Amino acid sequence: MYARPVKLRVVILGAGFGGLELASMLSEALGEDVDVTLIDKNDSFVFGYSKLDVMFGRTSLDAVRLPYREIAKPGVRFLRETITAIDPAARTVTTDGGVHQADVLVVALGADYDFAATPGLADSNEFYSVAGAQRLGELLPTFTRGRALIGVCGAPFKCPPAPSETALLLHDYLSTRGLRADCEISFVLPLGTPVPPSPDTSRALEAAFAERDIRFVPGRRVSSLDVARRVAVLDDGSEMPYDIFFGVPKHRAPDVVIASGMTEDGFVPVDSSTLQTRFADVYAVGDVTTASVPKAGVFAEGAARVVAASLIARLRGGEQPAAYDGRGICYIEFGAGRVGRVEVDFLSGPKPTGTFGAPSDALAADKQHFGSTRRARWFNR
Ligand SMILES: Cc1cc2nc3c(=O)[nH]c(=O)nc-3n(C[C@H](O)[C@H](O)[C@H](O)COP(=O)(O)OP(=O)(O)OC[C@H]3O[C@@H](n4cnc5c(N)ncnc54)[C@H](O)[C@@H]3O)c2cc1C
Secondary structure (H helix, E strand, C coil), X not given: CCCCCCCEEEEEECCCHHHHHHHHHHHHHHHHHEEEEEEXXXXXXXXXXXXXXXXXXXXXXXXXXXXXXXXXXXXXEEEECCXXXXXXXXXXXXXXXXXXXXXXXXXXXXXXXXXXXXXXHHHXXXXXXXXXXXXXXXXXXXXXXXXXXXXXXXXCCCCCCHHHHHHHHHHHHHHHCCCHHHEEEEEEXXXXXXXXXXXXXXXXXXXXXXXXXXXXXXXXXXXXXXXXXXXXXXXXXXXXXCCEEEEECCEXXXXXXXXXXXXXXXXXXXXXXXXXXXXXXXEECHHHECCCCCCCHHHHHHHHHHHHHHHHHHHHCCCCCCCCCCEEEEEEEEECCEEEEEEEECCCCCCCEEEEEEEEHHHHHHHHHHHHHHHHHHHCC
């Protein structure tokens, strides 16, 4: 009698950009030869940039939700469960549905929001969660005059160009409704420039702010909000009054990851070339890590591809993949339907670099293509 070969059990925590790409690649290469469990507490995936579309009424939440029940990949089992404990040394995961034992554990749980770090924010508005963007989308039609303030409460934060895009899209939103002359737009950013690795991109965004009379306050973060007085307090003690606030909360790893003992300074340290944590056969990819790349879907996806290639080589034989290169393309909404692009390279040279693609209709089509290829690959849509 031959013993049945035991399949490698890969447990992926989080079905976001990183988890979905990892599960897809393992399924494509290994099919039923691997036992992949993909766990997420939500019933659907939403692209980060869709939050802006929902907030500005360009689409509905239902239209951009991609239900996990549509995942149909050989070797992959999706479980809608909330992870309540992770033991990285034993590679054991506890959820509200049971206990899962992994041979290889991949933490792809993204970044969570630390509302307590910014007093007053919990009683105001943010657009970085689906619920927050939807709430602001409901509030926006009531904003007809006064001061709009887009305020980032700490770095690092997801998709560094997103608050800049918000300022430009808000200008469009108000202009289309004939309200722009009655409204001021200000934007507070803890970074020195909108996209630090790419001076050309930053210059183009700053020029776009100036053309649209958007007040840009770089190098400052919102440290608290006095909601009763409708005033944001910046980290230098100065105050900025607002009538509507669009917040970006401070980020950190989800509580369950912090409780697991895997984090340092709020995120999971990894070897940036292999994505391995200090625990054997435990990897971490994407926003949950301290990898020296920005927190964006393209980087989570790129990191997941390196982990997948390494596991495929382990099972099929063959060379281990080249080190993660930290390269990615981010699309940037400039308003009026035009989209720019920054192609960044964080790890292959001595310092990060970024190449700017000027806003155009062609790049708007490229962004659509970016979304539709992921939809097709991850959800067969
Ligand atoms: C407004 C906005 C615009 C953006 N635009 C872009 C863009 O244009 N391009 C780009 O590349 N990136 C963009 N991003 C960033 C992008 O969305 C994230 O960087 C990306 O999703 C990170 O992928 P990830 O796999 O690390 O984590 P995520 O995609 O956040 O996935 C983490 C998953 O873990 C799950 N999870 C967390 N805790 C638990 C738990 N306890 N139990 C079970 N499941 C749990 C969550 O439900 C989630 O599905 C944008 C983000 C925002 C907010």
